[in-house]
Each structure stands twice: as structure tokens, then as C-alpha cells.
Amino acid sequence: MSEQVTALPEAAEQPAVEGDAPAAVRRRRRLLARVRAFALGAGFPILLILLWDRAVAMTGTRLVPSPRDVAIMMYDFAFGGVYDDAFSATILTHVWKSMTRVYGGFFLAALIGVPLGLMVGRIAWLRHLLDPTINLLRPIPVTAWLPLSMIFFGLGPNAAIFLVFLGAFYPILLNTIFGVRSVDTRLFEAAAMLGCTGSAMFRQVVFPASLPSIFNGLRIAHGFAWILIVVGEMTGVPSGLGSVIMDGRTLSRTDLVVTGMIVIGVCGFVTDRIIVKLGNRLLQWSPQHHG
Amino acid sequence: MADAKRARISTPHVVIRGVTKRFQADDGDIDALARIDVSIDQGEFVCLIGASGCGKSTLLRIIAGFEEPTSGEVLVAGKPVTGPGSDRGMVFQDYALFPWMTVRQNIGFGPRQRRLSRPEIEEVADEFVKLVGLEHAANRYPGQLSGGMKQRVAIARVLANDANILLMDEPFGALDALTREQLQHELLQIWARSRVTILFVTHSVEEAALLADRVLVMSAGPGRIASDIRIDLPRPRDVSSPEFNAVRRDLARGLTSHVAPSRNPETVG
Numbered sequence: 001m002s003e004q005v006t007a008l009p010e011a012a013e014q015p016a017v018e019g020d021a022p023a024a025v026r027r028r029r030r031l032l033a034r035v036r037a038f039a040l041g042a043g044f045p046i047l048l049i050l051l052w053d054r055a056v057a058m059t060g061t062r063l064v065p066s067p068r069d070v071a072i073m074m075y076d077f078a079f080g081g082v083y084d085d086a087f088s089a090t091i092l093t094h095v096w097k098s099m100t101r102v103y104g105g106f107f108l109a110a111l112i113g114v115p116l117g118l119m120v121g122r123i124a125w126l127r128h129l130l131d132p133t134i135n136l137l138r139p140i141p142v143t144a145w146l147p148l149s150m151i152f153f154g155l156g157p158n159a160a161i162f163l164v165f166l167g168a169f170y171p172i173l174l175n176t177i178f179g180v181r182s183v184d185t186r187l188f189e190a191a192a193m194l195g196c197t198g199s200a201m202f203r204q205v206v207f208p209a210s211l212p213s214i215f216n217g218l219r220i221a222h223g224f225a226w227i228l229i230v231v232g233e234m235t236g237v238p239s240g241l242g243s244v245i246m247d248g249r250t251l252s253r254t255d256l257v258v259t260g261m262i263v264i265g266v267c268g269f270v271t272d273r274i275i276v277k278l279g280n281r282l283l284q285w286s287p288q289h290h291g
Numbered sequence: 292m293a294d295a296k297r298a299r300i301s302t303p304h305v306v307i308r309g310v311t312k313r314f315q316a317d318d319g320d321i322d323a324l325a326r327i328d329v330s331i332d333q334g335e336f337v338c339l340i341g342a343s344g345c346g347k348s349t350l351l352r353i354i355a356g357f358e359e360p361t362s363g364e365v366l367v368a369g370k371p372v373t374g375p376g377s378d379r380g381m382v383f384q385d386y387a388l389f390p391w392m393t394v395r396q397n398i399g400f401g402p403r404q405r406r407l408s409r410p411e412i413e414e415v416a417d418e419f420v421k422l423v424g425l426e427h428a429a430n431r432y433p434g435q436l437s438g439g440m441k442q443r444v445a446i447a448r449v450l451a452n453d454a455n456i457l458l459m460d461e462p463f464g465a466l467d468a469l470t471r472e473q474l475q476h477e478l479l480q481i482w483a484r485s486r487v488t489i490l491f492v493t494h495s496v497e498e499a500a501l502l503a504d505r506v507l508v509m510s511a512g513p514g515r516i517a518s519d520i521r522i523d524l525p526r527p528r529d530v531s532s533p534e535f536n537a538v539r540r541d542l543a544r545g546l547t548s549h550v551a552p553s554r555n556p557e558t559v560g
Binding site for chain 2: 205209
């Protein structure tokens, strides 16, 4: 993220005024700052785990697993050899299954949400046609669609994909519309005057101009997609991280439940970092996206 | 030298015929322009000057094709204007560069719309990058440029698209005095070389006196052309000469005679 330096013209026109030594000092200082940020960011969860451990030990509860129990479960879930039950060494299968549903729903939402948002944002009659409906459907919680989705798609992965799609669709659509609406109209005028019309306008101007906002929408939607996978996989699919958590619940195995929670958290975290990196690369030009 | 060539061309480049503009507002309509009739010759440098709200920008936007006149018509090279077109290049005060494109891509945008081949686009882009002296910044994004550099890109962008009319809406209004002076100078050079027709909106009497062959002084409520003043000073113009000062005084007087009488003439311009 610090790869892209927004050099002001003044600064760039006189490069390397400072010698090597200050540059080295600056590099060391930057490294130090990064190490400190990492230590703070990693330290807090460790503190939480310690508190959790102490709380379980002090109350003596059997209902909540200790971090140790969860660590053992996690090891078994990943490599097997401890409990050797239905969940041993199955992590990859479950992660893979959940991912296909998360990204199935997410990409479907992006595939429909982005083009639709571009058009709704740009074409007035389409906005008048769809805006009330969108805002009527949007407040309905995704979980409320659960019964209907089971009727539409049966008990299977398609219902899960549909729920993820619903949850991801609105943030993408609304952020895309917002992105188009907030583009300086002079850019469209400038493009028109330079001979850009019709679908070329959408491809070459409307889309890239709204990309920062579209990306925000995709990132929010991606987060929702991981949130909704548990709800989606409650519909009775045999595999996936959501189903692992539901199985843990019915079996009263809280160590399994917490393990599933952590794996979802890690998956969501890692994929979010990838999206942020991708966004920074694609949006190098945007002053708001140097984070 | 450019003057001699221009004199030979007799058909007007831009004809504004009976153009009026009325904006609809909630509390009644607003007459922005009341019947404008002007013709502008090929290669002329015309400044539009007037108090804010006199409709000078509206007139420019009508010529650009961004707005439709309520009545009347604009003819460019004999053909009526029906919308934006690449023959008329607008240069906005706030640049309106595409922020996701580099300097070179911004300048190559017009040629790209004309479906030139990639090497041809590159060639045109490089030529106009050089014209405005931005070789060292060709691969930067607009967000990394100073105001003066941005406006150079905007000018190069419309020239690269073969615009033969430059419509400039207070293009140097947001720049510092030094950069403004430099860009005025560069614009005159580009104009002398390319012999494009320029319509330049400004509120600065000094700028109009420095740049224009002809100044259209507009008055507000509703906007109309109050006087049409020709400036025959040779170029480059010496801003400290008595002749230049006389022109400036004339323009300032033309401007103030049409605004509210309470205004002190010395404070304008």
C-alpha cells in the first residue's frame, strides 16, 4: 500500500535531493512503524484469547470451550488424528464448499448489480422505474427470505447461493448508483465533446469514473457474503463451514462451533485483504485509495 | 502573420443567430440570454467579458452543444449545432480531466474515439504532449499535477482531437498569477501556430485586452452583447504601454456602463 507514493509535482521534479543516509534512516523508521502496527494489531486478539482462557478457568463452565479445546479441535479439523470422527481433516472440503457458495453468490450479485447500477445511475427513466422497488425490498432481512428460498431452490447449495446473492446485491447496486451519481457531470460533457457516445461512454467513462465507489460496494458486499454463508448453509446442506457450525450446535460441540467461527473469520479476513490490495492497484489514480 | 491569413478567409466560422435562453425555475422562468446575434471569423480570438450572471458561460455552452437555445440557432462552418462535437473543444475552468487516465491517455482519448490504431493514437498523443511541454509528466495521473499542468493537458486534449474551435470558460481563473501569465503566453503561441478560432470567457479586463482580437462585452438581466470592441494592438502586447492601457480603460468603461450605476468604475477590472 505504501508502494504508491502520491508525489506532488514539485516533489517529483527534484528527486534524490536527500543523500543515502537519510533514506536509510527513513526506511528503518518506516519498518519500525510497520512492526509496531503489526504488534498492536496482533496483540489485541492474543489479549482477548488470554481473557477468554482466564474467564473459562475461573467460572469453571463446561458450556464454553477453552482456547486449548478449540486449538485441539482446530488441529483435528485440519489434520485429523485426535478424534478421528466425521469432522477430522475435513477443513479443506468445507472451506472449498463454502467458498463456491460465497463467491457464486457474490459474483452473481456483482455481475447483475454493477451493470444495473451503472444504468440506473445514468438513465433517469430507469431510475424512476426501479428506485422505489429497490428501496422497498432492501430493508427486508435476508433471513426473512429463507423460507421462500427453500421453496424456490429446495434444500441445497442453490438456496445458500441465493441468500448470499441477496445480501451482496444491495450494497453493490447502491454503491454503484451512488458512484455514477457523484461523478462530476463535466466529465461526461468532456467525453461527449471528444466524440464518446453510447456504450463507449459506459465502458470508458461511466464505469471507470465510478470505480472507487463500486469497489467500496464490492468490499462491503464481500463481507456480507461471508456473514451470510452460515445462514445460507443452515438450509440443510451437508457440507460447508455454516453446516459445520449448525452440526456443532445440534451435537452440543461448542469447540466445533468456535472452530467454524474462527475459520470463517480467517477466510473473510484474508480474502478482504486480497480485495483491498486489488483495489489499491486498480485505483492507483484515486487520491482516496492509497490506504 | 496570422492576421494576414485570417483576413483572406471571408465566410464566418461561427454564426450565432437570434439565440435566446430561458431557464425554468420553480419561482418563474429566468431569461439568461436575450437574442444574441454574432458572427465570428475563422481564426479569430474573441473574448467574452461581463459581470457574473450575464450569460457568457451559457452562450459558450450553447455553442458547445451542452445546452439547447430556447430559440435561434448556432451555425458552425455553415452547419447547425445539434449537440457536442469534436470540432468544438471545451476547456473548463476546473479542467474536467479523466482522473483514471494518465496525461498521455487523456490526450489520446479523442483519437481513441475516432478508432485510430494504437500506434497512431500514441503518435498523436506524444505530439500534443510535446506541444504543451509535458513530456516529463506524460505518465502521471491528473491528481499528481499542478493546476497549470492540468490546464495544459485540457488544451492539448481538445487540440489532439482536431478541434478547430476552442471554447474556453474562464480557463485560467483558478491559477496563480504567474502560471496564468505563462499559460496566456503559451495559448497565444499555440493559437498563432494552429490558427484555431478561440472563444474565451473571462471576467478580467486585463486578460481580454492581452489576448483578444475582439472583445464582446456582455451585460446581464437578460444577457446580451452590449458592445463589440476590436483590438488592433500588435502582438506581443506590452501591458505597460499607453496604448494597452487605453484599450483596457475602454473595456472597463464598456463593462461598467452596463452594470449597476452605484458601482465605482475604478474598482472594476
